[in-house]
Amino acid sequence: MNSGKSTQLIQAHFNYLERGMHPLAMTPAIDDRSGLGVISARVGLELKAEVFSDNCDLFEMVKARHAEQAIDVFIVDEAQFLTKEQVYQLARVVDEAGIPVIAYGLKIDFRAELFPGSYHLLCLADKVEELKSICWCGNKAHMNARVNADGQVARDGAQVEIGGNARYVSLCRKHYLAGRAFR
Known part of the structure; x- marks a missing residue:
């Protein structure tokens, strides 16, 4: 928390747009603090994003969207709320669809225990960067x-x-x- 995850996510999204590319940003429906489908940074930046629920098949959703319009990167906010299945679906997005995935989220909860989504991301991620x-x-x-x-x-x-x-x-x-x- 308070490390600038949302600020960095919004900046990454902007960088893709600025280069004429097509990023897809999503946030879980459970996180409606700033409104449904809004990624908000404490520094005042906001990004409208699409939402997903815990029963959404992210691989199939990205594949269908990619067939309509090329997706150059899939950016996921609050990745700690992903299910195990969704983390494996994100791996398929990278491995089978060839679309990079950038996921931002917390590693541990307030009890110092890994979130299930974070656990599986740590197991499968090609790269992990900690924001301080x-x-x-x-x-x-x-x-x-x-x-x-x-x-x-x-x-x-x-x-x-x-x-x-x-x-x-x-x-x-x-x-x-x-x-x-x-x-």
Whole structure:
């Protein structure tokens, strides 16, 4: 969280457009924080995107779209919400359709456990790049803490709870384990 994933995604999409290419950007229907089909960055950038549900066959969808108009890259937002099957479908998009896939998402949840989509992406991805964020102490933040109404770090609950800056904070491991969300 707070590492610039959405900003980088929007920039990558723009770069393809600027070169006269045709990117396809999608985001999961479950993430409607900024509105359905809107990828929004904290720095104020937005991108209208198409949505997919967890029962969407991404390979078949991309293949059908590619038959109508060439797709030069398939960009997926919030990739942690992909199903195992969808991750394998993305591998087919690359291997069988020859279309590059760029997927942006979180690796772990607020309990420091891998999301299923992230797990399978880590298993199959040709390349993984980590975007960095900063803890309140200035160290690298790679933990996503969910905080309750009192500002305390939550340790249990449903894995998926869509929320923004008010519910989550990026922390270094030390402060995550200590439960210190703020100075």
